Amino acid sequence: MFRLVCVRCAKAYPPDEIIYHCTRCGHLLAVEYDLDAVTITRSAWEKRPLSVWRYRELLPVSVSPVTLNEGGTPLYHLTRIGEELGLPFLYAKHEGMNPTGSFKDRGMTVGVSMAIQLKKSSVACASTGNTSASLAAYAARAGIPAVVLLPAGKVALGKVAQALMHGAKVLSIRGNFDRALEMVHELCLTHGLYLLNSVNPFRLEGQKTIGFEAIDQLGEVPDRIVLPVGNAGNISAVYKGCVELEKLGFLERMPMMTGIQAEGSMPVVRAIREGLAEVEPEPHPETVATAIRIGAPVNAEKALAAIRKTGGTAESVTDDEILAMQRMLAQNEGIGVEPASAASVAGVKKLVENGSIDKDEKIVCVVTGHLLKDPETVIRQCASPLEIDADLPSLLSALQSSS
Numbered sequence: 001m002f003r004l005v006c007v008r009c010a011k012a013y014p015p016d017e018i019i020y021h022c023t024r025c026g027h028l029l030a031v032e033y034d035l036d037a038v039t040i041t042r043s044a045w046e047k048r049p050l051s052v053w054r055y056r057e058l059l060p061v062s063v064s065p066v067t068l069n070e071g072g073t074p075l076y077h078l079t080r081i082g083e084e085l086g087l088p089f090l091y092a093k094h095e096g097m098n099p100t101g102s103f104k105d106r107g108m109t110v111g112v113s114m115a116i117q118l119k120k121s122s123v124a125c126a127s128t129g130n131t132s133a134s135l136a137a138y139a140a141r142a143g144i145p146a147v148v149l150l151p152a153g154k155v156a157l158g159k160v161a162q163a164l165m166h167g168a169k170v171l172s173i174r175g176n177f178d179r180a181l182e183m184v185h186e187l188c189l190t191h192g193l194y195l196l197n198s199v200n201p202f203r204l205e206g207q208k209t210i211g212f213e214a215i216d217q218l219g220e221v222p223d224r225i226v227l228p229v230g231n232a233g234n235i236s237a238v239y240k241g242c243v244e245l246e247k248l249g250f251l252e253r254m255p256m257m258t259g260i261q262a263e264g265s266m267p268v269v270r271a272i273r274e275g276l277a278e279v280e281p282e283p284h285p286e287t288v289a290t291a292i293r294i295g296a297p298v299n300a301e302k303a304l305a306a307i308r309k310t311g312g313t314a315e316s317v318t319d320d321e322i323l324a325m326q327r328m329l330a331q332n333e334g335i336g337v338e339p340a341s342a343a344s345v346a347g348v349k350k351l352v353e354n355g356s357i358d359k360d361e362k363i364v365c366v367v368t369g370h371l372l373k374d375p376e377t378v379i380r381q382c383a384s385p386l387e388i389d390a391d392l393p394s395l396l397s398a399l400q401s402s403s
């Protein structure tokens with residue numbers, strides 16, 4: 001049982017109304033449950049497999065879900081990086097281990113299930129890449145068509161490959177992500193497609209389960225949860241989930257929500273640093289971490305509240321810091337992530353170095369997408385394989401000279 005409620009003016013809408021913004025004030029909507037009617041216990045949850053659907057009492061879906069077995073991703077203890085930073089309790093939740101290789105699957109299993117529940121017959125999104133890969137796969141699973149709009153030339157190769165192979169109608173627009181989102185929004189409002197960007201409140205419901213799982217895996221609430229921030233949907237979602245757990249009496253304290261952005265695309269960081277009530281959009285966002293190359297984050301209002309209400313913070317990292325941490329995760333921990341994902345751990349490094357993090361904190365970094373999403377950025381950083389003659393002496397001499 002739920003309703004949709006405006007995050008600004010609290011106007012409420014029925015669960016079956018197809019609406020993305022408040023008709024009174026234009027702000028975003030959020031799903032609100034009747035938590036008094038939720039009777040699930042933590043121990044009952046823990047008997048179910050770790051997945052998005054473990055938490056179905058706190059999800060809006062009543063039809064049979066459109067699922068590819070999302071969630072249940074590993075939580076890794078970062079022993080070597082932790083040692084280097086002096087953080088004994090540093091963890092990474094590897095969301096790249098979802099069916100299409102990013103956390104977007106958590107949102108899409110719920111979002112596409114809701115499209116079916118609301119009897120919509122086609123879906124659409126604008127995307128920096130992962131949303132389109134995920135939507136294409138879940139639309140294929142549901143047997144309905146999908147349209148995706150990408151900023152031309154700014155989407156990592158693996159993500160485009162997925163969207164194409166899963167059969168979405170893929171369009172590259174000559175403009176950035178923020179413009180693609182405006183266009184797809186208008187298309188959906190005028191032509192009846194169901195919009196599955198993170199303005200869609202149901203996607204965030206699926207994404208909040210990252211936090212639920214991390215708490216269950218750690219066996220306690222982490223002191224801090226660190227996420228890379230693009231549209232700011234994910235950090236808002238994880239916070240919303242924690243608020244619900246707290247209201248249910250399942251949470252002894254709130255984790256400090258901490259958002260990391262790339263230096264060339266950091267409107268949320270600026271707003272936190274300068275104490276602004278709203279973010280000022282960045283007109284020309286630029287970063288190697290294309291998944292967070294977003295100048296006008298649609299969920300910024302929710303994210304600022306999440307950070308401020310939990311005593312968290314926001315920090316920026318350079319592209320070099322992002323890529324250095326991508327290599328460190330890959331080479332020192334065996335964890336392969338795409339650049340945007342490495343931003344969360346790179347941000348922790350920076351926050352430790354400037355004294356903003358207490359060393360005994362239990363910290364969960366959400367690493368959001370898989371290494372294979374962006375092979376081109378990987379190849380640019382690494383030396384090509386050495387080509388040698390097919391005999392043992394050549395092999396031995398190559399091993400000697402490269403060691």
Ligand SMILES: *Cc1c(COP(=O)(O)O)cnc(C)c1O
Binds near residue numbers: 233234292338
């Ligand atoms: C979408 C995405 C992000 C940003 O998440 P937001 O909810 O837009 O803040 C970060 N990393 C990866 C890999 C993503 O796909």
Ligand SMILES: [Zn+2]
Binds near residue numbers: 008026
């Ligand atoms: Zn409103």
